[in-house]
Amino acid sequence: MSDGVYAANPYHEEERRHTISVLVDNEPGVLARVIGLFSGRGYNIESLTVAETRHRQALSRITVVTSGTAMIIEQIKAQLNRLVPVHSVSDLTIEGPSVERELALVKVVSSGDKRVESLSIADIFRARVVDSTNESFVFEIVGDSGKLNAFIELMKPLGLVDVSRTGVVAIARGPKGMAGQD
Amino acid sequence: MADIDMAKDQINGSEIVIKALQDQGVEVVFGYPGGAVLPIYDAIFQQNKLRHVLVRQEGGAVHAAEGYARSTGKVGCVLVTSGPGATNAVTGLLDAMLDSVPLVCLCGQVPTHLIGNDAFQEADTTGITRPCTKHNYLVKSIEDLPRIMHEAFYVAQSGRPGPVVIDLPKDILMALGDYTPPTKVKHKSYNPQVKGDTKAIAAAVKMLSKAKKPIIYAGGGVINSGPAAGQLLKQLTQLTGAPITLTLMALGAYPASDKQYLGMLGMHGTYEANMAMHDCDVMLCVGARFDDRITGRLDAFSPNSKKIHIDIDPSSINKSVAVDLPIIGDVGHVLEDMIKVWKSTQSKIDAKGLAHWWKQIEDWRAKDCLSYIKDDNIIKPQLAIERLYELTRAHNDVFITTEVGQHQMWAAQHFKFDKPNRWMTSGGLGTMGYGLPAALGVQVAHPDALVIDIAGEASILMNIQELGTIAQYKLPVKVFILNNQYMGMVRQWQQLLHGGRYSESFMDGMPDFVKLAESFGLKGLRATHPDELDDAIKEMLASDNSVILDIAVSPEENCYPMIPSGSAHNEMIFGDDVKVDGAISEDGMVLV
Numbered sequence: 198m199s200d201g202v203y204a205a206n207p208y209h210e211e212e213r214r215h216t217i218s219v220l221v222d223n224e225p226g227v228l229a230r231v232i233g234l235f236s237g238r239g240y241n242i243e244s245l246t247v248a249e250t251r252h253r254q255a256l257s258r259i260t261v262v263t264s265g266t267a268m269i270i271e272q273i274k275a276q277l278n279r280l281v282p283v284h285s286v287s288d289l290t291i292e293g294p295s296v297e298r299e300l301a302l303v304k305v306v307s308s309g310d311k312r313v314e315s316l317s318i319a320d321i322f323r324a325r326v327v328d329s330t331n332e333s334f335v336f337e338i339v340g341d342s343g344k345l346n347a348f349i350e351l352m353k354p355l356g357l358v359d360v361s362r363t364g365v366v367a368i369a370r371g372p373k374g375m376a377g378q379d
Numbered sequence: 380m381a382d383i384d385m386a387k388d389q390i391n392g393s394e395i396v397i398k399a400l401q402d403q404g405v406e407v408v409f410g411y412p413g414g415a416v417l418p419i420y421d422a423i424f425q426q427n428k429l430r431h432v433l434v435r436q437e438g439g440a441v442h443a444a445e446g447y448a449r450s451t452g453k454v455g456c457v458l459v460t461s462g463p464g465a466t467n468a469v470t471g472l473l474d475a476m477l478d479s480v481p482l483v484c485l486c487g488q489v490p491t492h493l494i495g496n497d498a499f500q501e502a503d504t505t506g507i508t509r510p511c512t513k514h515n516y517l518v519k520s521i522e523d524l525p526r527i528m529h530e531a532f533y534v535a536q537s538g539r540p541g542p543v544v545i546d547l548p549k550d551i552l553m554a555l556g557d558y559t560p561p562t563k564v565k566h567k568s569y570n571p572q573v574k575g576d577t578k579a580i581a582a583a584v585k586m587l588s589k590a591k592k593p594i595i596y597a598g599g600g601v602i603n604s605g606p607a608a609g610q611l612l613k614q615l616t617q618l619t620g621a622p623i624t625l626t627l628m629a630l631g632a633y634p635a636s637d638k639q640y641l642g643m644l645g646m647h648g649t650y651e652a653n654m655a656m657h658d659c660d661v662m663l664c665v666g667a668r669f670d671d672r673i674t675g676r677l678d679a680f681s682p683n684s685k686k687i688h689i690d691i692d693p694s695s696i697n698k699s700v701a702v703d704l705p706i707i708g709d710v711g712h713v714l715e716d717m718i719k720v721w722k723s724t725q726s727k728i729d730a731k732g733l734a735h736w737w738k739q740i741e742d743w744r745a746k747d748c749l750s751y752i753k754d755d756n757i758i759k760p761q762l763a764i765e766r767l768y769e770l771t772r773a774h775n776d777v778f779i780t781t782e783v784g785q786h787q788m789w790a791a792q793h794f795k796f797d798k799p800n801r802w803m804t805s806g807g808l809g810t811m812g813y814g815l816p817a818a819l820g821v822q823v824a825h826p827d828a829l830v831i832d833i834a835g836e837a838s839i840l841m842n843i844q845e846l847g848t849i850a851q852y853k854l855p856v857k858v859f860i861l862n863n864q865y866m867g868m869v870r871q872w873q874q875l876l877h878g879g880r881y882s883e884s885f886m887d888g889m890p891d892f893v894k895l896a897e898s899f900g901l902k903g904l905r906a907t908h909p910d911e912l913d914d915a916i917k918e919m920l921a922s923d924n925s926v927i928l929d930i931a932v933s934p935e936e937n938c939y940p941m942i943p944s945g946s947a948h949n950e951m952i953f954g955d956d957v958k959v960d961g962a963i964s965e966d967g968m969v970l971v
Contacts, residue, residue, distance in 0.1 A: 222567075222568060225519075226505060226506075226509070226515075226517070229506070230509060233509055233510055237510050268697055268701065271696075271697055272694060272698055275692075275693045275694035275696070278693065278694075279538070279539075279693070280514075281513070281514040281534055281568065281569045284568045
């Protein structure tokens with residue numbers, strides 16, 4: 198702790214994007230609790246995914262991407278942690294390296310050169326064709342959000358009509374599991 | 380045969396509820412019956428251990444349970460029916476949430492097969508109460524009922540206390556099931572930290588001992604931690620020689636009669652407390668949460684201090700004010716450890732620096748910021764509280780509740796508390812109508828004590844129906860109304876902020892409170908002149924019955940000192956003699 202006024206204050210106003218992983222009891226209303234916390238306290242949700250991860254223990258993992266100043270992010274984590282059905286909260290953005298993935302289904306309607314070009318771009322991005330008609334494709338693409346954004350941008354002039362994205366799922370790299378999961 | 384034996388041991392859901400309440404040590408439930416909870420009321424009828432107090436509206440039941448809980452340190456218990464029963468309870472639940480009061484509220488619900496069907500008296504109670512409870516449950520199976528009942532009490536009183544709702548569908552209340560008693564098994568996910576980090580505690584002692592201008596700022600966490608925490612707070616304060624100030628929620632946590640006590644801080648706190656907060660170099664925050672009524676303008680809040688914050692709720696740390704040294708834990712445990720370290724390291728605050736600090740504080744004290752202009756012809760509200768305090772000092776145990784507004788602040792300023800759990804007020808939510816039902820809850824818990832609701836004539840009308848409860852149970856609650864004919868605090872803000880345009884803050888059509896009391900079989904008294912005041916108070920105190928004492932006070936008296944919203948601690952205003960127009964900045968206008 199330094200001597201200056203507020204010198205020990207680690208906070209600055211810059212907003213940052215954080216991916217937060219929350220392990221919760223898979224019980225009715227738990228998602229509403231988490232979402233209600235964000236809306237009630239005015240926090241952002243950029244994306245949110247939820248699914249059961251351990252059936253035997255009835256645990257679900259909620260991955261939420263949010264943004265805020267360091268002080269807000271600390272509040273979000275503390276508020277999440279005090280919800281009764283929350284087992285653990287980890288901030289994948291600051292707690293060491295992590296892997297993030299998102300899946301999108303991208304529908305493109307075109308013909309001729311544009312149709313050929315969409316296919317070749319899909320190839321570059323390693324997107325798969327999961328549905329095809331004479332005038333349309335549905336591509337499945339997996340990657341981080343930036344890659345998906347780039348792919349969708351490129352598809353816009355090539356007849357993009359619809360996108361469905363899963364939102365981000367993430368997990369810490371390395372051998373360590375999240376508390377609450379043996 | 381085995382099946383029949385098993386079925387014989389089974390009891391219905393309502394009986395499970397009652398048994399669980401008894402095993403959790405509940406003696407009193409405040410409630411109001413209705414269709415969905417009839418099975419529980421039937422079970423209550425058939426036993427003698429659990430007492431039920433019938434209120435007049437569910438909102439009253441929750442405040443009564445709050446009064447019960449805050450005056451005893453136990454969990455308050457509420458029983459209401461589905462739909463409107465549950466929605467009427469919502470305000471009280473949020474009140475308990477913001478003031479960290481442990482409650483368990485049992486709500487009836489339509490049978491499980493009708494849920495979602497817009498059935499008669501159906502409400503999405505868990506949905507509605509989710510943001511205003513610490514946790515809530517909808518019981519969907521009789522097998523879950525005993526566990527949920529016990530878990531609710533655990534959640535309500537562990538960590539930072541709060542209200543818990545259990546929504547009980549009627550078919551569950553009538554289904555047969557097995558009862559299981561409470562267990563000591565560790566909760567699978569909710570286990571708040573109670574012991575503070577030893578390194579942080581050592582660092583806190585070091586930081587505090589190096590202070591030249593220390594202050595201890597203690598809040599409701601000290602009361603919630605229990606009487607031992609109050610004793611430890613006193614010990615640490617006296618060991619260090621530091622000045623101490625208390626929040627509205629903490630009055631009584633440190634004896635007001637002690638010379639190291641600076642009075643309450645915050646918007647209507649004392650000059651010496653707020654100035655000491657502003658000028659201190661080390662602040663020890665004990666179980667308080669840097670509420671906006673405390674801090675005033677945030678960027679000017681105690682600008683030159685290092686801040687140590689002890690709190691059981693990690694979400695209170697760095698919420699509005701960044702602190703230098705957080706200590707997560709129960710204040711009782713942390714204070715105990717701090718005292719040990721303080722003694723073992725033979726810590727001492729520099730005597731010269733401290734003496735200089737106290738001299739500065741005495742100068743602030745000399746301002747006598749709570750003084751007011753006396754009047755021989757009209758009762759000043761401050762005088763009424765002062766006289767009430769003086770005339771009740773001989774009483775063994777006095778419990779004060781309040782409504783919300785000017786009278787609440789005057790009571791906080793002029794009534795002195797030397798013991799914890801004697802002061803019940805709605806701090807965080809500011810719920811008008813809190814005081815009367817809270818007082819009846821306190822009186823149920825302490826039948827022989829003197830319980831007084833210090834009220835305003837506007838607030839009291841918000842739950843006036845509870846006079847019926849007071850009459851039914853012959854509770855000798857005293858109601859001390861400071862009647863200024865206005866919603867005083869609203870009027871004060873309109874005077875200070877809105878050019879004296881008293882929009883809708885005057886109420887005509889007030890009842891005759893003396894006759895109102897008499898119509899419920901209670902005693903009604905009135906005082907309109909300073910000469911009548913003492914006799915009226917004495918007559919009120921002498922009565923075994925519940926009494927409403929209606930005191931006509933000066934209508935346009937303002938509550939000072941005041942930190943106008945958007946201002947800093949060192950920008951207090953003291954009275955109408957200062958220029959109050961424009962006392963509040965444009966930025967402050969938008970604040971509440």
